Amino acid sequence: MILINEARSGKGRFMEKVNVQKIIDIVGENNVKSDPGELLVYGADSSVHEAPAWIVVRPENARQVQAIVKYANAGKIPVVTRGSGSGMSGQAVPVKGGIVLDMKRMNRILEINLPDVYCRVEAGVVDDDLNRALKPYGMFYPVAPASSRVATIGGEIANNASGVRSVKYGAVRDSVLGMKVVMANGDLVDLGCLTRVEASGYQLDRLMVGSEGTLGIIVEATLKFQPLPKFRCMGVANFDKLEQAGDAIAEIMESGCQPSLLELMDNVAITAVNKTMDMGLPDVEAILMFEADGMVKEAVDFEIEKMKAVCEKHEGSGIELSYDAKERTRLFAGRKKLFPALSMYKELLACTSLADDMAVPYSKMAETARKIHDIAKKNHVIMTAYGHCGSGCMHTKILMEPNRQDQWEDARNAVAELYEYVNSVGGTTSAEHGIGLSKAPAFKIEKAASLPYMHAIKKALDPNNILNPGKLQDAPDDWVKATRLRYQVN
Amino acid sequence: MPMEFNRMKKWQDKLHVCIRCGYCFEFCHIFKVTGWESDTPRGKLIMLHGMMNGYLNPSEETAEKIFECYMCKRCDAACSAKVKVTELFTDAKADFVDAGFKALGTVSRTDPDKCSRCRICILACKHEARVYDAEKDEIVVDRVKCQSCGTCVAACPSGAAYSREGYGLSQKELRESVKQFLEGVSS
Numbered sequence: 001m002i003l004i005n006e007a008r009s010g011k012g013r014f015m016e017k018v019n020v021q022k023i024i025d026i027v028g029e030n031n032v033k034s035d036p037g038e039l040l041v042y043g044a045d046s047s048v049h050e051a052p053a054w055i056v057v058r059p060e061n062a063r064q065v066q067a068i069v070k071y072a073n074a075g076k077i078p079v080v081t082r083g084s085g086s087g088m089s090g091q092a093v094p095v096k097g098g099i100v101l102d103m104k105r106m107n108r109i110l111e112i113n114l115p116d117v118y119c120r121v122e123a124g125v126v127d128d129d130l131n132r133a134l135k136p137y138g139m140f141y142p143v144a145p146a147s148s149r150v151a152t153i154g155g156e157i158a159n160n161a162s163g164v165r166s167v168k169y170g171a172v173r174d175s176v177l178g179m180k181v182v183m184a185n186g187d188l189v190d191l192g193c194l195t196r197v198e199a200s201g202y203q204l205d206r207l208m209v210g211s212e213g214t215l216g217i218i219v220e221a222t223l224k225f226q227p228l229p230k231f232r233c234m235g236v237a238n239f240d241k242l243e244q245a246g247d248a249i250a251e252i253m254e255s256g257c258q259p260s261l262l263e264l265m266d267n268v269a270i271t272a273v274n275k276t277m278d279m280g281l282p283d284v285e286a287i288l289m290f291e292a293d294g295m296v297k298e299a300v301d302f303e304i305e306k307m308k309a310v311c312e313k314h315e316g317s318g319i320e321l322s323y324d325a326k327e328r329t330r331l332f333a334g335r336k337k338l339f340p341a342l343s344m345y346k347e348l349l350a351c352t353s354l355a356d357d358m359a360v361p362y363s364k365m366a367e368t369a370r371k372i373h374d375i376a377k378k379n380h381v382i383m384t385a386y387g388h389c390g391s392g393c394m395h396t397k398i399l400m401e402p403n404r405q406d407q408w409e410d411a412r413n414a415v416a417e418l419y420e421y422v423n424s425v426g427g428t429t430s431a432e433h434g435i436g437l438s439k440a441p442a443f444k445i446e447k448a449a450s451l452p453y454m455h456a457i458k459k460a461l462d463p464n465n466i467l468n469p470g471k472l473q474d475a476p477d478d479w480v481k482a483t484r485l486r487y488q489v490n
Numbered sequence: 491m492p493m494e495f496n497r498m499k500k501w502q503d504k505l506h507v508c509i510r511c512g513y514c515f516e517f518c519h520i521f522k523v524t525g526w527e528s529d530t531p532r533g534k535l536i537m538l539h540g541m542m543n544g545y546l547n548p549s550e551e552t553a554e555k556i557f558e559c560y561m562c563k564r565c566d567a568a569c570s571a572k573v574k575v576t577e578l579f580t581d582a583k584a585d586f587v588d589a590g591f592k593a594l595g596t597v598s599r600t601d602p603d604k605c606s607r608c609r610i611c612i613l614a615c616k617h618e619a620r621v622y623d624a625e626k627d628e629i630v631v632d633r634v635k636c637q638s639c640g641t642c643v644a645a646c647p648s649g650a651a652y653s654r655e656g657y658g659l660s661q662k663e664l665r666e667s668v669k670q671f672l673e674g675v676s677s
């Protein structure tokens with residue numbers, strides 16, 4: 001029996017056919033969903049975008065992924081790989097419909113190799129689960145995005161995720177040794193190696209990092225891990241002026257300190273956290289959180305004291321330091337839950353993931369923070385400035401009334417103005433959350449010179465344009481109209 | 491089936507508070523067992539949002555998902571956007587019932603053939619979800635009030651009260667899933 005599933009995009013513009021029976025033959029009936037409710041759920045992520053999938057498929061192993069991709073490639077059916085859908089820019093939203101490939105069932109930790117200091121995991125393993133498995137060996141996988149409880153390793157690699165510890169341990173890029181990837185023609189290829197160094201040839205594993213599912217489907221990853229530090233000390237300092245905090249960040253980095261975490265929260269962020277979590281943080285313009293870690297307490301003391309001194313020099317006050325794990329968690333709880341908390345900032349205002357993760361040079365941190373607020377004011381929206389400032393990453397969110405059409409015009413303008421500024425100071429559009437749909441216009445301006453080469457690479461590796469089509473360099477120029485917005489706009 | 495959102499409409503302007511972060515995933519044991527995103531609180535909120543905004547037709551399938559919830563409220567506690575997830579689900583369930591949907595989800599049931607009509611379950615239920623319908627001579631469960639806690643199942647001396655299994659909680663299913671997992675690892 002051949003079942004033909006006909007699914008429509010939200011606007012009913014196109015109708016596409018997927019041979020459901022063929023897919024059931026590959027993954028089994030229990031791993032296929034095509035109910036409209038399911039298609040909607042798998043057509044959304046943490047961004048402002050939404051577009052229903054045609055069918056949701058859950059492979060169990062690389063062979064099944066290969067078979068699905070071969071089938072899709074033959075029929076030129078889009079394949080959108082999905083981890084947990086925690087991406088903030090619409091990367092996993094099937095803007096052109098197609099098969100959504102849910103990787104969460106491929107969640108086995110295959111090997112933890114202590115002598116060679118690497119682990120092998122399937123792509124659907126959740127970051128925190130990997131860390132839970134490494135902990136008994138005194139090791140950790142250090143990328144630590146705020147979303148580590150939900151983000152999958154495949155999703156992290158595809159976005160080159162980074163996080164609070166990236167200032168010391170780098171982004172995903174720096175932890176990946178190799179991977180197994182299913183290419184658009186269904187081939188399974190082994191990329192990278194088990195060693196720390198690899199000199200020659202096109203480093204295709206690196207090419208996959210940050211490719212947002214457009215060049216291949218990562219089914220397995222080899223990652224290096226780090227020894228868990230014996231000592232961690234966190235400090236918090238309050239600043240009456242945002243600029244003082246910005247200057248402190250630049251000086252901490254310039255002075256050769258090695259923070260293992262350096263985070264900023266501005267007043268909008270502080271207010272949101274106080275409101276939702278009764279944290280009682282001081283009502284100042286900025287709070288800096290800094291941390292040092294290591295195996296020797298004296299070395300950690302040395303680093304933390306140096307950072308504390310810099311904060312004091314820039315009039316940081318109410319400085320608290322703690323080695324205690326519980327205390328550190330308390331000090332950091334607000335930052336960890338900030339994004340959700342922003343959603344509660346004011347009734348009717350939604351917290352939208354827009355212009356959310358630019359990076360600028362350290363010396364521009366303070367200016368960027370101020371610029372964010374100026375642009376917000378001018379465009380009648382509220383924006384925050386916070387983020388992993390130690391790695392140059394400044395986060396913001398746009399708080400707006402999502403039901404009002406004119407607010408989307410405001411948001412569009414604010415985003416464009418902010419990225420124009422970021423570009424002018426040598427910053428980058430996305431430090432960690434990826435481009436997807438909503439950041440594509442700015443990305444295309446920033447990368448104008450290399451766009452033709454990106455197009456050439458995409459064409460060479462995916463000639464039928466089946467892998468997550470319509471994203472990154474191929475995304476529409478107006479993000480507001482790229483898909484149906486996830487809000488009811490009147 | 492046409493559906494009015496008499497109770498749900500008060501959430502219309504509040505559904506966007508869920509920022510779709512997915513932080514609730516790991517707290518929901520239904521998702522932990524099935525692995526489908528449509529079983530997560532976020533997934534269910536996306537479906538409700540779609541229904542209220544007119545791009546998802548209410549269906550028995552969607553209703554079934556909404557009725558599949560143990561009301562453990564772990565998601566309520568975990569969600570730092572403080573979305574009142576289970577309160578929303580309760581209102582949605584009532585609207586589904588009013589519209590005539592038959593979905594049961596995890597709601598407790600009673601096998602009339604095994605039931606001795608002793609009515610112990612009515613006394614045991616803390617949520618006043620069970621009543622005896624004299625006309626039908628049957629125990630009737632209020633699908634909105636039932637929290638799927640299973641107290642009635644434990645209290646019923648005749649093995650008549652039951653709730654749906656299939657979340658991998660039975661020993662047999664657990665053994666099966668461990669076996670599958672180990673085979674997968676060694677293959």
Ligand SMILES: Cc1cc2nc3c(=O)[nH]c(=O)nc-3n(C[C@H](O)[C@H](O)[C@H](O)COP(=O)(O)OP(=O)(O)OC[C@H]3O[C@@H](n4cnc5c(N)ncnc54)[C@H](O)[C@@H]3O)c2cc1C
Pocket residue numbers: 045046080081082083084085086087088091092103123124144145146147150151152153154155156157158159160161162163164211212213214216217218219339340432433434468510511512
């Ligand atoms: C509250 C919150 C906080 C966040 N904080 C951070 C943070 O601190 N740092 C950070 O970097 N990010 C952060 N993110 C963003 C997000 O969690 C990351 O981008 C994460 O890496 C996405 O993982 P995922 O499994 O959810 O991927 P998805 O959202 O499912 O997918 C994202 C992209 O990756 C592709 N992809 C997924 N799996 C594969 C695979 N196996 N092979 C090929 N392509 C694949 C998809 O096609 C898509 O393009 C945050 C998100 C939220 C909601």
Ligand code: SF4
Pocket residue numbers: 340507508509510511512513514515531532535568569570571572573575
């Ligand atoms: S219900 Fe809460 S925790 Fe779950 S996705 Fe929505 S905001 Fe996040």
Ligand code: SF4
Pocket residue numbers: 517518519520530531558559560561562563564565566575576
């Ligand atoms: S209350 Fe329902 S949806 Fe929430 S975690 Fe429990 S079972 Fe899952």
